[in-house]
Amino acid sequence: MYEKLTAIFQKSPYGYVGYVEELPGANTQGNTLEETKSNLIEAVQLILELNRQIAEEDPVVTNQLSNQTLLNIQTILI
Numbered sequence: 507m508y509e510k511l512t513a514i515f516q517k518s519p520y521g522y523v524g525y526v527e528e529l530p531g532a533n534t535q536g537n538t539l540e541e542t543k544s545n546l547i548e549a550v551q552l553i554l555e556l557n558r559q560i561a562e563e564d565p566v567v568t569n570q571l572s573n574q575t576l577l578n579i580q581t582i583l584i
Contacts, residue, residue: 511526511527511528511529511550512526512527512528513525513526513543513546514526514527515539515542515543518535520535520537521535521536521537521538521541521542522535522536522537522538522539522541522542523535523542524536524542524543524545524546525546526546526550529550529553529554531549531553532546532549532550532553533546533549534546534548534549
């Protein structure tokens, strides 16, 4: 599945801060914009990997995710 995420970067007195609006917990900071982008990509990859592992280990979560995915597909098609 392809998912489009929105990365937001803000200049701060100490460098840059970056986060993804659609993915709670995906945030980072860096001295440069390039470093912050790289850090944010790594954070997103780690969060998605962990979420997949949790879903695979817990049948209740897996069922909820499956139902949610089907509902999302139906909503998109309507």
